[in-house]
Amino acid sequence: MSADWFRRRFLPRGPLPAPRPPRPRTSPVPYRRPRFLRGSGSSSGTNDASRRPDARPVRSPVRGRSLPWNAGYAEIINAEKSEFNEDQAACGKLCIRRCEFGVEEDQEWQTLCSEEFLTGHYWALFDGHGGPAAAILAANTLHSCLRRQLEAVVEGMVATQPPMHLSGCCVCPSDPQFVEEKGIRTEDLVIGALESAFQECDEVIGRELEASGQVGGCTALVAVSLKGKLYVANAGDSRAILVRRDEVRPLSSEFTPETERQRIQQLAFIYPELLAGEFTRLEFPRRLKGDDLGQKVLFRDHHMSGWSYKCVEKSDLKYPLIHGQGRQARLLGTLAVSRGLGDHQLRVLDTNIQLKPFLLSVPQVTVLNMDQLEPQEEDVVVMATDGLWDVLSNEQVAWLVRSFLLGNREDPHRHGSCHPPNLKSKDQGM
Amino acid sequence: MSADWFRRRFLPRGPLPAPRPPRPRTSPVPYRRPRFLRGSGSSSGTNDASRRPDARPVRSPVRGRSLPWNAGYAEIINAEKSEFNEDQAACGKLCIRRCEFGVEEDQEWQTLCSEEFLTGHYWALFDGHGGPAAAILAANTLHSCLRRQLEAVVEGMVATQPPMHLSGCCVCPSDPQFVEEKGIRTEDLVIGALESAFQECDEVIGRELEASGQVGGCTALVAVSLKGKLYVANAGDSRAILVRRDEVRPLSSEFTPETERQRIQQLAFIYPELLAGEFTRLEFPRRLKGDDLGQKVLFRDHHMSGWSYKCVEKSDLKYPLIHGQGRQARLLGTLAVSRGLGDHQLRVLDTNIQLKPFLLSVPQVTVLNMDQLEPQEEDVVVMATDGLWDVLSNEQVAWLVRSFLLGNREDPHRHGSCHPPNLKSKDQGM
Numbered sequence: 001m002s003a004d005w006f007r008r009r010f011l012p013r014g015p016l017p018a019p020r021p022p023r024p025r026t027s028p029v030p031y032r033r034p035r036f037l038r039g040s041g042s043s044s045g046t047n048d049a050s051r052r053p054d055a056r057p058v059r060s061p062v063r064g065r066s067l068p069w070n071a072g073y074a075e076i077i078n079a080e081k082s083e084f085n086e087d088q089a090a091c092g093k094l095c096i097r098r099c100e101f102g103v104e105e106d107q108e109w110q111t112l113c114s115e116e117f118l119t120g121h122y123w124a125l126f127d128g129h130g131g132p133a134a135a136i137l138a139a140n141t142l143h144s145c146l147r148r149q150l151e152a153v154v155e156g157m158v159a160t161q162p163p164m165h166l167s168g169c170c171v172c173p174s175d176p177q178f179v180e181e182k183g184i185r186t187e188d189l190v191i192g193a194l195e196s197a198f199q200e201c202d203e204v205i206g207r208e209l210e211a212s213g214q215v216g217g218c219t220a221l222v223a224v225s226l227k228g229k230l231y232v233a234n235a236g237d238s239r240a241i242l243v244r245r246d247e248v249r250p251l252s253s254e255f256t257p258e259t260e261r262q263r264i265q266q267l268a269f270i271y272p273e274l275l276a277g278e279f280t281r282l283e284f285p286r287r288l289k290g291d292d293l294g295q296k297v298l299f300r301d302h303h304m305s306g307w308s309y310k311c312v313e314k315s316d317l318k319y320p321l322i323h324g325q326g327r328q329a330r331l332l333g334t335l336a337v338s339r340g341l342g343d344h345q346l347r348v349l350d351t352n353i354q355l356k357p358f359l360l361s362v363p364q365v366t367v368l369n370m371d372q373l374e375p376q377e378e379d380v381v382v383m384a385t386d387g388l389w390d391v392l393s394n395e396q397v398a399w400l401v402r403s404f405l406l407g408n409r410e411d412p413h414r415h416g417s418c419h420p421p422n423l424k425s426k427d428q429g430m
Numbered sequence: 431m432s433a434d435w436f437r438r439r440f441l442p443r444g445p446l447p448a449p450r451p452p453r454p455r456t457s458p459v460p461y462r463r464p465r466f467l468r469g470s471g472s473s474s475g476t477n478d479a480s481r482r483p484d485a486r487p488v489r490s491p492v493r494g495r496s497l498p499w500n501a502g503y504a505e506i507i508n509a510e511k512s513e514f515n516e517d518q519a520a521c522g523k524l525c526i527r528r529c530e531f532g533v534e535e536d537q538e539w540q541t542l543c544s545e546e547f548l549t550g551h552y553w554a555l556f557d558g559h560g561g562p563a564a565a566i567l568a569a570n571t572l573h574s575c576l577r578r579q580l581e582a583v584v585e586g587m588v589a590t591q592p593p594m595h596l597s598g599c600c601v602c603p604s605d606p607q608f609v610e611e612k613g614i615r616t617e618d619l620v621i622g623a624l625e626s627a628f629q630e631c632d633e634v635i636g637r638e639l640e641a642s643g644q645v646g647g648c649t650a651l652v653a654v655s656l657k658g659k660l661y662v663a664n665a666g667d668s669r670a671i672l673v674r675r676d677e678v679r680p681l682s683s684e685f686t687p688e689t690e691r692q693r694i695q696q697l698a699f700i701y702p703e704l705l706a707g708e709f710t711r712l713e714f715p716r717r718l719k720g721d722d723l724g725q726k727v728l729f730r731d732h733h734m735s736g737w738s739y740k741c742v743e744k745s746d747l748k749y750p751l752i753h754g755q756g757r758q759a760r761l762l763g764t765l766a767v768s769r770g771l772g773d774h775q776l777r778v779l780d781t782n783i784q785l786k787p788f789l790l791s792v793p794q795v796t797v798l799n800m801d802q803l804e805p806q807e808e809d810v811v812v813m814a815t816d817g818l819w820d821v822l823s824n825e826q827v828a829w830l831v832r833s834f835l836l837g838n839r840e841d842p843h844r845h846g847s848c849h850p851p852n853l854k855s856k857d858q859g860m
Binding site: 149152153156162163164165166167171172174175178179181182184187188189190191192193194195196199270271285286289291292295296297298300303304305306307308309325326360362364365 | 579582583586592593594595596597599601602604605608609611612614617618619620621622623624625626629700701715716719721722725726727728730733734735736737738739755756790792794795
């Protein structure tokens with residue numbers, strides 16, 4: 001993404017073009033259940049959704065009946081609010097090969113990799129909105145982007161310290177010292193690869209949705225286990241936690257219009273054109289009305305973490321850039337998250353105001369050193385979208401996980417069936 | 431500061447104007463020692479600097495001789511590097527009166543306040559650069575800005591919860607609930623007042639320096655004790671810590687080109703004009719040279735907290751926006767801090783590239799609840815500029831403070847002479 005691109009994309013010169021009519025809908029993006037759930041369910045009454053791309057693969061359990069183990073993904077989510085399933089997941093082995101310069105690779109990561117050089121494991125959750133297309137594309141694509149990004153730097157990852165030049169040759173004798181002084185470690189290359197992979201995947205989704213006349217966006221929460229470390233990358237309001245016997249450790253932070261208020265207000269301060277005169281960038285405790293005119297009311301602007309009072313002017317009565325509280329908080333009255341993939345075409349209803357410039361596709365990445373952690377059999381990583389965290393706290397989820405594991409000690413499948421050690425991804429239906 | 435102002439100020443249309451010749455220097459800004467040190471020193475050989483504004487009020491103690499107690503400010507700082515003393519401090523009682531609308535107040539805060547409504551205490555450190563003018567202006571002005579900002583919201587500060595309307599009247603019956611849901615507390619008004627006071631002071635310094643043809647900037651570290659809470663506001667690379675018997679607690683974070691890399695790179699991404707084609711916004715472990723062309727080297731851009739490799743192009747050989755490491759890190763090759771007051775005229779040597787758009791005058795504010803802390807007699811807040819923290823760690827400073835207090839238990843003046851309870855400000859000379 002370049003500055004020119006940013007301007008061309010978001011700051012049209014001259015009068016704003018009329019909103020584009022929606023393109024005729026072509027075929028939906030191919031839908032499939034994540035590989036790790038195919039055929040593994042013991043849930044009676046569940047259709048094989050992968051064979052019926054047009055049908056809504058959602059079933060709610062009979063009231064009072066407990067959810068069958070491994071029901072997990074797709075069976076009960078989204079409470080039949082949408083025609084298609086907007087939530088997706090992916091999971092698999094990540095095979096990273098040495099990159100041969102000039103050789104193009106386009107094999108899927110599920111393929112048996114005879115030349116594999118490093119292997120890891122990948123789990124991902126995508127909470128879609130405005131249709132399932134972005135989430136499905138992300139579930140089908142992000143791992144490939146990540147593999148490509150990792151393969152581009154893998155030579156640096158296997159060194160004790162990443163070399164200044166990927167080729168390993170030293171142009172300047174002090175190069176290792178410069179790298180040392182910056183404190184650049186192998187794990188920074190994985191973090192960089194995750195950051196770039198999210199951006200690349202976002203661009204792919206933008207192109208694909210535009211080409212097929214579809215719309216939508218999704219959050220993305222990814223966990224990667226690689227070389228003794230667990231990397232958790234999050235863009236959106238999903239959350240990952242590590243549940244241990246005596247500890248619950250958050251592995252991600254949520255990105256919403258509220259948590260990213262200052263970044264969003266700052267952009268509107270620098271580029272007021274993005275609000276097209278329809279919104280105020282200031283935050284007030286509630287939307288102001290005519291009776292507030294001339295009064296001094298609580299407010300805050302982009303540079304403030306505290307609050308102050310200002311005398312209300314007519315322009316303050318506009319709809320706020322960020323409005324509402326908690327689960328109701330919305331960016332431009334439209335979106336509940338401030339990071340994620342897709343949404344390239346999303347506009348405020350009946351206007352030409354675009355959401356995308358305020359959204360970031362970049363994740364925040366946290367790193368857990370599993371070697372230092374001395375993992376135990378009962379350690380579990382829980383990854384879930386806001387559907388779970390809106391109703392249960394970290395501690396409640398930890399209690400449920402611990403109780404389940406304790407009550408099913410003898411079940412060899414209690415951590416799932418095809419997973420690497422003790423890491424289980426769960427969707428919002430728990 | 432408005433967006434228009436930002437554009438007018440930093441993004442001139444058409445060809446860039448030639449650098450302005452320096453204006454003829456008029457009289458220097460009046461210099462004075464901070465009130466709390468006047469006449470208090472027992473240090474022999476110290477001139478009364480306030481009577482000799484043109485002389486450099488700096489004395490170094492004879493080697494091997496210990497520093498006289500209360501020498502503190504101005505006697506040994508800056509190691510005779512500059513002609514005038516670039517480091518300043520201020521300390522005093524803060525008297526906040528109820529604001530009568532329409533009545534202009536211009537009395538100094540040191541004045542006896544018969545109508546005082548709330549009182550607090552104020553300590554401040556200003557580490558100047560490029561001349562003493564900004565630091566002196568800040569020491570003479572910031573407390574007045576803060577008093578004004580606090581008086582503008584004092585009605586809201588004395589309520590249990592700040593009212594939506596400063597007048598206290600409810601336009602909407604649910605107003606208290608909206609304020610409650612946003613979690614707005616009295617202390618947020620003090621934080622907001624500190625943030626606004628720093629901005630106001632920065633504007634005053636800009637106007638004053640331009641009018642008197644002077645230049646320079648300074649960092650600002652402020653502690654305010656008010657209504658049972660200690661507020662520490664920091665813009666720059668100074669630091670405050672709380673030293674207790676069994677604990678050393680940092681009360682501020684440093685803002686340098688390194689700690690604010692992503693914010694600074696982001697601005698250069700959005701407004702590449704600010705670099706005038708002379709700098710690259712990308713970070714590399716060292717400055718690149720011709721031999722690196724075409725090689726894949728470590729880099730990171732504004733959206734990355736990790737690192738990746740890129741193929742070096744000609745434009746990557748430009749001087750980096752942020753260059754150097756640790757104490758040597760510089761913004762645009764010029765400045766070691768990324769927040770502070772002043773520097774409105776500062777340009778990169780021999781160019782028209784301005785530093786100011788990359789600098790923030792907004793402080794980060796931390797709050798310490800002194801009532802919950804149960805302060806003890808030996809608790810001390812140490813405020814110091816980078817001159818101290820470059821050579822001593824928090825723990826070493828804590829050890830020195832504890833040793834001194836323990837060795838001077840019987841001295842009734844061991845916490846200083848004219849200070850409120852147990853809070854002492856120190857400059858970089860300790």
